[in-house]
Amino acid sequence: MKPEALLHPTPAGLFCPLGKFHVDPVRPVERALITHGHSDHARAGHGKVLATRQTLDIMALRYGEDFTRSEQAAEWGEVIDVDGVSVHFHPAGHVLGSAQIAIERDGLRIVVSGDYKRGVDPTCAPFQPVPCDVFITEATFGLPVFHHPDPKAETRKLLASIRQFPERTHLVGAYSLGKAQRVIRLIRDCGYDKTIFIHGALAKLCDYYVSQGIELGELRPATIEKKDPSAFHGAIVVGPPSAFQDRWARRFNEPLISFASGWMMVRQRAKQGGVELPLVISDHCDWPELLETIREISPQEVWVTHGREEALVRWCELQGLPAKPLHLVGYEDEGD
Numbered sequence: 001m002k003p004e005a006l007l008h009p010t011p012a013g014l015f016c017p018l019g020k021f022h023v024d025p026v027r028p029v030e031r032a033l034i035t036h037g038h039s040d041h042a043r044a045g046h047g048k049v050l051a052t053r054q055t056l057d058i059m060a061l062r063y064g065e066d067f068t069r070s071e072q073a074a075e076w077g078e079v080i081d082v083d084g085v086s087v088h089f090h091p092a093g094h095v096l097g098s099a100q101i102a103i104e105r106d107g108l109r110i111v112v113s114g115d116y117k118r119g120v121d122p123t124c125a126p127f128q129p130v131p132c133d134v135f136i137t138e139a140t141f142g143l144p145v146f147h148h149p150d151p152k153a154e155t156r157k158l159l160a161s162i163r164q165f166p167e168r169t170h171l172v173g174a175y176s177l178g179k180a181q182r183v184i185r186l187i188r189d190c191g192y193d194k195t196i197f198i199h200g201a202l203a204k205l206c207d208y209y210v211s212q213g214i215e216l217g218e219l220r221p222a223t224i225e226k227k228d229p230s231a232f233h234g235a236i237v238v239g240p241p242s243a244f245q246d247r248w249a250r251r252f253n254e255p256l257i258s259f260a261s262g263w264m265m266v267r268q269r270a271k272q273g274g275v276e277l278p279l280v281i282s283d284h285c286d287w288p289e290l291l292e293t294i295r296e297i298s299p300q301e302v303w304v305t306h307g308r309e310e311a312l313v314r315w316c317e318l319q320g321l322p323a324k325p326l327h328l329v330g331y332e333d334e335g336d
């Protein structure tokens with residue numbers, strides 16, 4: 001069987017005609033397999049959804065319990081038969097519950113990695129390399145220029161800034177699923193044990209992470225109390241980046257805007273967003289991690305999606321490894 005007969009791109013996303021399912025479809029479909037809860041991968045309105053328990057929980061938190069007619073939870077490594085096609089889920093190391101999905105029939109195995117990273121992250125299960133014939137990799141940071149620094153060293157920049165500007169409220173922008181909890185965990189691991197204040201948009205997901213055993217320390221809502229505006233002097237407030245563009249942010253004392261994202265590598269992006277303290281903390285592979293992963297898995301073929309497809313395809317070809325871009329549309333990562 002040619003790999004394309006098992007899985008191929010369609011306008012709704014990757015489709016497996018034998019199993020009659022889509023992976024991370026961008027439109028409502030009858031049966032969806034979902035890699036993780038970011039909104040560009042996990043959408044509401046599918047007939048049936050197969051995903052990890054944590055991804056299903058996260059979808060219910062974000063879209064409501066009725067996000068699908070029928071859900072099925074996949075355990076790590078459990079082989080599930082979907083209309084004669086075997087599928088199994090393995091950790092992707094991207095956010096809580098994030099999975100790679102292996103799709104197998106007649107001895108041919110394709111692994112859809114979804115979004116993934118290789119760096120240490122105590123807020124989710126670490127990426128597990130799965131041997132396969134075709135490896136589908138993301139390429140969000142798929143250019144040789146992208147090297148992500150040590151996330152703890154980045155976090156220590158924030159703590160140094162608080163010591164330097166003890167009167168200023170440090171507003172840290174972080175996407176609400178995954179990045180926010182990882183940043184809070186990093187701040188704790190760097191020795192900061194004071195209360196961290198969070199924007200209301202993060203509350204449900206932070207509570208969920210804690211319920212799954214991810215310690216985040218003392219969190220309180222970042223509600224300004226008129227009685228004591230000084231409460232936030234020198235405090236850390238974590239919120240979705242969009243919140244810092246509106247009036248909400250201006251209520252704090254001399255706010256210092258920070259933003260945790262892989263894109264903070266690109267100085268111009270930080271400048272445009274008015275970010276005073278960019279923190280390069282990414283939940284995706286950088287260029288060396290992409291290459292390391294492809295070498296380690298050593299597939300027969302690589303399909304590249306999400307982001308800078310051409311550079312990685314070219315690199316594979318130079319290694320004598322067949323590769324092609326998938327040109328899927330609709331994936332603008334929510335949690336870079």
Ligand SMILES: [Zn+2]
Pocket residue numbers: 036038094115333334335
């Ligand atoms: Zn993602």
